[in-house]
Amino acid sequence: MKEMLKRIFLVAFILLVLTAISGFFYMQKHPLEEGKSTGKSLKFSGQTSK
Template sequence: MRDMLKRIVLVVFILLVLMAVSGYFYMQKHPMEGKSSADKTLNISGNQISK
């Protein structure tokens, strides 16, 4: 039981690391054209919040 739990945690951790690395390389290839995350922040109704 304990070994199975360790294996599950290890697999989840490896998947998270792979997702982070692939996301990093994707963002290097497809930058967001100078838009920061603050420019894309949406409120609940879906309207863009401008500063």
């Protein structure tokens, strides 16, 4: 029973990591266009640019 729970959690963790990695690479190719409504995009440094 304990081994089965370990295996279930391991499989769920691996699927979560794979989903995160694939989502990261998807966002690299298709960035969100949130700045269309305001015309500005927020950079990681906190500065706004047009």
